[in-house]
Amino acid sequence: MHEFMQETSKQNTVRIGVIGLGNIAKQHINNIVSGAVQGCELRAICSRSGSELATELGVQHFVDYRELCDSGLIDGVIIATPTMAHFEMAKYALERKLHVMLEKPMGLSSYEGQALLQYANEKSVFALMLNQRTDPTFSKMKQIVDSGILGPIQRTHWTMTNWFRPEIYFQVSDWRATWKGEGGGMLVNQCIHNLDVFQWICGMPSHIQAFCEFGKYHQIEVEDEVTAYFRYANGATGLFVGSTGEAPGVNRFDIIGDQGSLHFDAGQLTLKRNQQSTAEFNRQTDNxxxxxxxxxxxxxxxxxxxxxxLIMNNFIDAIINGAELIAPAEHGLASLDMANAMLLSTWQQKPITLPLDRQAYQQTLDDKIAHSVLRQKSDKQVKVDMAASYR
Known part of the structure; x- marks a missing residue:
C-alpha cells in the first residue's frame, strides 16, 4: 500500500482548497458545501477576487495559489483555472505533496501533460475531472463493448456538433479560444470529453487524418469545427465530427462490430445483436x-x-481508502494526443501516426503561442446556466 494511503487512512475528513472562482469552480464549491461530496470540507478558496464569498462560506481567502498550498490548511486542492495555468499550479501543489484534482484538459498539450506527470508522487492522489466517464449511458456502452458481445469493432463514428457556443461565450473571457490561453479551441475545451470517452470505450486509433476549420463560425484564432478520419490497428475505421458553430446540433455515437452494433442518438441507446457473425454469414449464405x-x-x-x-467522491475515497481512481491524471494524455494529432494533421496536411510525437507537436504549438495574444475581455453582462453547458 502506498505511503499516502497509510497516512490518510486514519483521517475521516479531507481538507480541500479550490483555486479559481469561475463557473466550474463555483460548481465544485457548491458540491462540497451542499454535501454532494462526502468525506471532505472546504477550508479555503483562491482567486483574484472572492473575499466576500470566502467570508460567506467561513473559509480562508488567498490571492496567491502558492500561499494557499503552503498554508498547511489543506490536504488537497481542486485546480479550476484557465488551462494556461494548469501546469504551473499543479506542479507546485504536487511538489508540496498535496492531493490534486485538476480540471480538464490536463494542459495546453499532451507534451505539457506528460511533463507534469514527472511531479506526481506516491504521497499524492492526482486525478483529472473527466466527469463524462460517470455518465450512465457511456458507462453502459463501455460495459457492452468490453463484454465482447459486439465482436471485433469494425467501424466507429461520433458526430458531436451539439456544442454550440455563441460569440458572447468567447468575448467575456480573455483566454478562451486562444493558442496562448487554451492551446486550441473546441477540441481541447468542449470535445475533450468526447475524445476521452471515444478512446475509453473504443481504444486509441493508430492513424488520424483531420481537417480543422479555424474561426469558421466565431471571431477566434483556433478551431471551431473538425472532421477526422481514424484507422485502428485491427483494420477498423472511424470518423469524428465536432463543431461549436452548429445549431441545433447532433450527438450520435455509433459502434459497429462483427456481431452487432451499438447506437447512441440524442440520449437514447440501442443495442443490435446479430444471430450470426457478419463475417460468418458473409462466407456461408447462399442468399x-x-x-x-x-x-x-x-x-x-x-x-x-x-x-x-461522483468524480470528486471517488477522489476523496482514493485519498482516505486507497480506492482506484475513475480518472487518474495520466488518463488525460490520450484525449489530448487525439486532439493534438488532429491539429497537427491539419497543419501538415497528412495523416498522423499514433503514438503521437508529442515534442514535434509542441514545437508547432509553441510557434502558434508565440504569435497569439489574449483578447480584451468584454464587460458585457451575460446569463449563465451551467446545466445548459453539459451536453
Whole structure:
C-alpha cells in the first residue's frame, strides 16, 4: 500500500482548497458545501477576487495559489483555472505533496501533460475531472463493448456538433479560444470529453487524418469545427465530427462490430445483436441479398447523476481508502494526443501516426503561442446556466 494511503487512512475528513472562482469552480464549491461530496470540507478558496464569498462560506481567502498550498490548511486542492495555468499550479501543489484534482484538459498539450506527470508522487492522489466517464449511458456502452458481445469493432463514428457556443461565450473571457490561453479551441475545451470517452470505450486509433476549420463560425484564432478520419490497428475505421458553430446540433455515437452494433442518438441507446457473425454469414449464405437476422433492443437508461460530484467522491475515497481512481491524471494524455494529432494533421496536411510525437507537436504549438495574444475581455453582462453547458 502506498505511503499516502497509510497516512490518510486514519483521517475521516479531507481538507480541500479550490483555486479559481469561475463557473466550474463555483460548481465544485457548491458540491462540497451542499454535501454532494462526502468525506471532505472546504477550508479555503483562491482567486483574484472572492473575499466576500470566502467570508460567506467561513473559509480562508488567498490571492496567491502558492500561499494557499503552503498554508498547511489543506490536504488537497481542486485546480479550476484557465488551462494556461494548469501546469504551473499543479506542479507546485504536487511538489508540496498535496492531493490534486485538476480540471480538464490536463494542459495546453499532451507534451505539457506528460511533463507534469514527472511531479506526481506516491504521497499524492492526482486525478483529472473527466466527469463524462460517470455518465450512465457511456458507462453502459463501455460495459457492452468490453463484454465482447459486439465482436471485433469494425467501424466507429461520433458526430458531436451539439456544442454550440455563441460569440458572447468567447468575448467575456480573455483566454478562451486562444493558442496562448487554451492551446486550441473546441477540441481541447468542449470535445475533450468526447475524445476521452471515444478512446475509453473504443481504444486509441493508430492513424488520424483531420481537417480543422479555424474561426469558421466565431471571431477566434483556433478551431471551431473538425472532421477526422481514424484507422485502428485491427483494420477498423472511424470518423469524428465536432463543431461549436452548429445549431441545433447532433450527438450520435455509433459502434459497429462483427456481431452487432451499438447506437447512441440524442440520449437514447440501442443495442443490435446479430444471430450470426457478419463475417460468418458473409462466407456461408447462399442468399444473394441476405442479411444476418438481428434483434434490436432499446436500453432505457434513466439514471441521473451528478457527474462532477461522483468524480470528486471517488477522489476523496482514493485519498482516505486507497480506492482506484475513475480518472487518474495520466488518463488525460490520450484525449489530448487525439486532439493534438488532429491539429497537427491539419497543419501538415497528412495523416498522423499514433503514438503521437508529442515534442514535434509542441514545437508547432509553441510557434502558434508565440504569435497569439489574449483578447480584451468584454464587460458585457451575460446569463449563465451551467446545466445548459453539459451536453
Amino acid at each position: 444473394m441479398f441476405g442479411m444476418p437476422e438481428c434483434q434490436s433492443e432499446v436500453l432505457n437508461i434513466t439514471d441521473k447523476v451528478n457527474q462532477h460530484a
